[in-house]
Structures are given as structure tokens and as C-alpha cells.
Amino acid sequence: MESSGTALSCTRAALLLLHLGLTSSMAQKNEFQTGLVGGEVTLNCTGILPESQLPRDSVVRWKYSDTLLWQTSSLLTKPIFSKEPSFIAGRSDIKMQYKQLSVRDLKLSDAGIYTCEYGTHKVHTSLHIVNLEISLDGHFLQNEVAKLILTQNSSSPLPDLSITLFDNNNNRVTPEIQKKNLQEYIVNLKKLETMDSGTWVCQIHSDSPLINQNISFPVKVLGFQNPDLERKYATVDSAVILSWRLNSQKIKWKKGFTGQINWKQQEGAESHVLLDFDITAEQLHETKKSNNLLFEIPESKPESHIEVKLPKVHFNHSGQYQCQLEYERRHAQSKIELVVMKVSANPAGPLSRGASVTLTCQVSGPLAPDAYLSWEPVNGSKMDIKKSKQREVKLEVTISTAGLWSCDLIEGSDKKISFRYHVEEASVWIINVIIGASIGGSLLAFALGCLCIISGVRWQRRRQRAKRMAQARQHLLENKTCQCQQ
Structure with a gap:
């Protein structure tokens, strides 16, 4: 019987110790929470009853370390009694339903232990603060490098953070990470392009204490949508x-x-x-x-x-035509290379029968590595096509047949530009000139003939008139002679 009583006593003692332990663990609880600089957190007074179920004489206190922040009691004429220290003044409130502490516009210095007290009930929350700062306020020019500085603060030993970046399209980015110490990490991004503009995400992780935090930040890259x-x-x-x-x-x-x-x-x-x-x-x-x-x-x-x-x-x-942007004494530029084509013939003018002419096609260059020039007759045989070597800026072709020729600038498989040149046949031109000259000569001969005919008629008439006058004078003289003889 003694042994049975002893066993019962031991059991009761064990149950009492277990009850005390559970009561102690329920009365005092430790929590961990992460906040971002400039953001807001709500710290819970875990396990507290809703305000409507609290006894009238209950008092709830919030402390930062040993400094009293807030005290609430239903016995007070005012339900909230504030003794905010200067470091948090105007940035905190109590959510009355469950006596939660809300802190806004967080600062790195807000990190530490916050305690909610209610009778023997205590909840300790370790607030871990993280700040992410982006260089140049997130406003970049094309091809600039962005720098991120991640800073953390805590009352506990600082954890070793792993950092992962995701770009505006949710693609994982592998940055260069410099770790000065556990308090500050420096992340260097690649040269930014205009397509990188948007919202990026910095993901931080720690196993102990457990931290999984996504920090979004905007990136704006001013530049050109043209190629470089x-x-x-x-x-x-x-x-x-x-x-x-x-x-x-x-x-x-x-x-x-x-x-x-x-x-x-x-x-x-x-x-x-x-x-x-x-x-x-x-x-x-x-x-x-x-x-x-x-x-x-x-x-x-x-x-x-x-x-x-x-x-x-x-x-x-x-x-080269260059457009340059300037913002806060920083520059970004984009160039357009203008390539001009011209065509000439030697000798210039129509092509005589049996002769030849040299056509020259020239571009101002420089050309792309896979670019070349090509001469070809528009309606002729493909056998007459002549091509330059790659990147040559001048191509000549000697021809002896008139017709329409085209010089093409080809880059890869794309025809970038064409210049057509018409070689005329000289015989056609000469015939035109002769016909024109013949017509002109005939008209001139006709005019001169008419003039000569008119002049001849007038001369003949004058001659006949002079002859009749001479005959009349002769006849008159003869008559006078006859009269004298009689």
C-alpha cells in the first residue's frame, strides 16, 4: 500500500509540474516578426481575450525593452493611456479589439523586443527590421549599373541572409553580391536596358530565425527603343x-x-x-x-x-547621327549609321554599237560583315550577275549591251537598297537626231525654195518690163527716122 501511495504522490507531482510548465509556457510566449523600413507592422498580443470579454479591472501594457509605450484599462475614463517615448511618437497605435500594437513608417532603430503584458500573461516579439536602398532613387539611364544596399537590424544575433532577385518579368537574376558584414549586403546589377523598366523583387531568406521576405522595388530606365x-x-x-x-x-x-x-x-x-x-x-x-x-x-x-x-x-x-540624352549630368546615346548609295557610268551617255561602258556602284560604308554589292540586269540573264566581296563598298561592271541595270546592297538574305540605272543605245539616239535634222533641213530648203521662186518671178517680171520698154523706145526712134527721110 505504501508503494502504491508513493506512486500516486509521484504521479500527482508530475501532473502538477506538467501543469505549471504548460501554464508558464502559455503565460510567456516568444515570437519573431520582420518589418521593412518605411512600412508598417502589427504586433500581436497572442492569447489575449477580445476586449468585450476582458475583466473590468484588466490592464494591458505594451513595452519596448523596459520602456512603457502604451497602457490600456477599462477603469480609466480614457480607454488608452499613452506614454510614448520620442523615438516612436506619432507612429504607433493600439488596435483595441485584441490590443495589437501597430507601428508605421518603420525605421532601422525600431528593431528590438516588444512585450505585451496582461496580468501574468506575457508575449515577447522580436522585431527584425530590413532596409533595401536602390541607387539613384531607382531612376537610371540606359546601360547604367544599379546598386542595391540591403541593411538589417535586430536585438538578436544577425542572421546570414541569402538574396535572390527577380526582374520585371519574374525571371531570376544572378547578381554580384558583396557582403561587407552581416549587417550590410551590396548587390550589383548588370547594365540595365530600357526593357528592364518595371517592378523588381528582392527575396531574402534565413533558416534561423526563419525569414522569408519579398521586397518589391521600382526600376525606371530612360533610353531608346532603337538598337544601340x-x-x-x-x-x-x-x-x-x-x-x-x-x-x-x-x-x-x-x-x-x-x-x-x-x-x-x-x-x-x-x-x-x-x-x-x-x-x-x-x-x-x-x-x-x-x-x-x-x-x-x-x-x-x-x-x-x-x-x-x-x-x-x-x-x-x-x-553617324547620334542622339544623346542628359539627365543629372549623366548621358545615354543611340547612333544611326546612314549609308548612301550612288551609281555612275564611264563614259557617260548613250552606248554606241560595238562599244562598252563601265557602271560603278558605290556606298559610303561601312557595311555589316555579311553585306555585299550586286550588279544584275533587270530583264537579263542571271549569268550576268556580278557580286562584290563581303564588306566591299565599290563594285564595277563592264557591259556592251544597253538596258536597265540594278545595283543592290544585300545584307545576309535581305535586300536593303537598290539603285537602277538605264543604259541607252546610241543608234536610237542618232536616228532621232538625223530624223530631226532631216525634217528641219527640208523645212529650211522648202522655205529657201519658196523665197527663190518668189524672187525669180519678180526678177523675170522686171526683165520683161525692161525689154518691152526697150522695144518701145526702139520703135519710136525708127518712126522718127522715117519721118525725117520723107
């Missing part, structure tokens, strides 16, 4: 428009910026500023600056386009 180097092709005496498409409206860029367009014939040559422009509140203002090149600023054009029109292209108008 675009080639434009034109023939001599044609019109061409050079256009740069900005993405300022697409990404809703609210800040003002300026720019200019300049031109130079080749690398190392003197650069000429053609026009200046500035964009403020989506209003474009352009100012023509150069008279060295005959060009126009089109009045009607698509939005966010900067354009220059050459109404009549000359061969020496070729070269």
Missing part, C-alpha cells in the same frame, strides 16, 4: 527620316531631361550639333542649331520621337 547601332540606307537625291524612339512616356518618366542630335561623317571627324531638345512634363521643345547640313525638323511625328529629315540626300551626308 542602327543602319539606315538611302540613295542619292532621295529623302530620308532619321528617328529615335524614346521610352519616356511608356515608363511614365516624370522628371525633365535634355538632349541633342549631332552628326559626323566618320570616326575622328568634326562633330556638328544639328539640334538641341528638352522634355519637361512630356512637352518636347526643339531648337535647330546647324546650317552645315540641309535638314528639316518634321512637325508631325509620333509621340516620344526625335526626328531629323534630309529632303535630298547627298553622298557626303553619310556618317
Whole structure:
């Protein structure tokens, strides 16, 4: 019986200890929560009854370390009694239903232990604060490198964070991560392109304490929707428009910026500023600056386009046309390479029978690696086609047959530009000249003949009149002689 009583006592003692342990664990609870600088958190007083079920004499306190933040009691004439310290003044509230503590506009210094007390009931919440700062306030120019600085603060030992980035299309990005110490991480992104504009996500993770936090941040990249180097092709005496498409409206860029367009014939040559422009509140203002090149600023054009029109292209108008943006003393640029084609013949003029003529096709260059020139008759045999070597900027062909010939600039499998030249046959031209001359000669001979006939008639009449007068005089003299003899 003694042993049975002893066993019962041990069981009761074990149950009592277990009850005390459960009571203690229920009375005191530790939680962990993560907040972002500038954001808001709500700290729970876990296990507390709703306000309507609390005893009248209940008092609930919120503390930061040993500093009293809030005290509430239904016995007070005012339900909330505040003793906020200066560091959190105006940034915290109590949600009365479950006595939750809300803190907004978080700062790194807000990290620490927050305790909710209700009788013997205590809940300790360790608030871990993270700050993500993006360089240049998230406003970049094309080809610039973005830098992210991730800072964390906690009252507990700082965890070793793993960082993953996702771009605006939710594609995982592998950045260069520099870890100065556990408090600060530096993340370098690649050179940004205009298509990178949008909302990115920085994902941070830790196993102990358990942290899974997604931090979104905006990225705006101001630049051109053109390729970095675009080639434009034109023939001599044609019109061409050079256009740069900005993405300022697409990404809703609210800040003002300026720019200019300049031109130079080749690398190392003197650069000429053609026009200046500035964009403020989506209003474009352009100012023509150069008279060295005959060009126009089109009045009607698509939005966010900067354009220059050459109404009549000359061969020496070729070269690099660069549009440059400037924002906060930083620059981005995009170039258009204008390639001009011309065709000439030696000797010039119609082709005589049995003779030959050399046709020369020339482009201002430079050309793409897979580009070449080709001469071919428009309605002739494919056997007469002549091609240049790749990247050659001049091609000659000698022909002895008149007709229509075409010089083509081909890049890869695409025909970029064509220039047609008509070789006339000399015999046709000579016949035309002879016929014209014959007709003209006949008309002249006819006119001269008419004039001669008229003159001859008049001369004949005068001669006959003179003869009759002479005969009359002779007859008169004879009559007088006869009278004298009688």
C-alpha cells in the first residue's frame, strides 16, 4: 500500500509540474516578426481575450525593452493611456479589439523586443527590421549599373541572409553580391536596358530565425527603343527620316531631361550639333542649331520621337547621327549609321554599237560583315550577275549591251537598297537626231525654195518690163527716122 501511495504522490507531482510548465509556457510566449523600413507592422498580443470579454479591472501594457509605450484599462475614463517615448511618437497605435500594437513608417532603430503584458500573461516579439536602398532613387539611364544596399537590424544575433532577385518579368537574376558584414549586403546589377523598366523583387531568406521576405522595388530606365547601332540606307537625291524612339512616356518618366542630335561623317571627324531638345512634363521643345547640313525638323511625328529629315540626300551626308540624352549630368546615346548609295557610268551617255561602258556602284560604308554589292540586269540573264566581296563598298561592271541595270546592297538574305540605272543605245539616239535634222533641213530648203521662186518671178517680171520698154523706145526712134527721110 505504501508503494502504491508513493506512486500516486509521484504521479500527482508530475501532473502538477506538467501543469505549471504548460501554464508558464502559455503565460510567456516568444515570437519573431520582420518589418521593412518605411512600412508598417502589427504586433500581436497572442492569447489575449477580445476586449468585450476582458475583466473590468484588466490592464494591458505594451513595452519596448523596459520602456512603457502604451497602457490600456477599462477603469480609466480614457480607454488608452499613452506614454510614448520620442523615438516612436506619432507612429504607433493600439488596435483595441485584441490590443495589437501597430507601428508605421518603420525605421532601422525600431528593431528590438516588444512585450505585451496582461496580468501574468506575457508575449515577447522580436522585431527584425530590413532596409533595401536602390541607387539613384531607382531612376537610371540606359546601360547604367544599379546598386542595391540591403541593411538589417535586430536585438538578436544577425542572421546570414541569402538574396535572390527577380526582374520585371519574374525571371531570376544572378547578381554580384558583396557582403561587407552581416549587417550590410551590396548587390550589383548588370547594365540595365530600357526593357528592364518595371517592378523588381528582392527575396531574402534565413533558416534561423526563419525569414522569408519579398521586397518589391521600382526600376525606371530612360533610353531608346532603337538598337544601340542602327543602319539606315538611302540613295542619292532621295529623302530620308532619321528617328529615335524614346521610352519616356511608356515608363511614365516624370522628371525633365535634355538632349541633342549631332552628326559626323566618320570616326575622328568634326562633330556638328544639328539640334538641341528638352522634355519637361512630356512637352518636347526643339531648337535647330546647324546650317552645315540641309535638314528639316518634321512637325508631325509620333509621340516620344526625335526626328531629323534630309529632303535630298547627298553622298557626303553619310556618317553617324547620334542622339544623346542628359539627365543629372549623366548621358545615354543611340547612333544611326546612314549609308548612301550612288551609281555612275564611264563614259557617260548613250552606248554606241560595238562599244562598252563601265557602271560603278558605290556606298559610303561601312557595311555589316555579311553585306555585299550586286550588279544584275533587270530583264537579263542571271549569268550576268556580278557580286562584290563581303564588306566591299565599290563594285564595277563592264557591259556592251544597253538596258536597265540594278545595283543592290544585300545584307545576309535581305535586300536593303537598290539603285537602277538605264543604259541607252546610241543608234536610237542618232536616228532621232538625223530624223530631226532631216525634217528641219527640208523645212529650211522648202522655205529657201519658196523665197527663190518668189524672187525669180519678180526678177523675170522686171526683165520683161525692161525689154518691152526697150522695144518701145526702139520703135519710136525708127518712126522718127522715117519721118525725117520723107
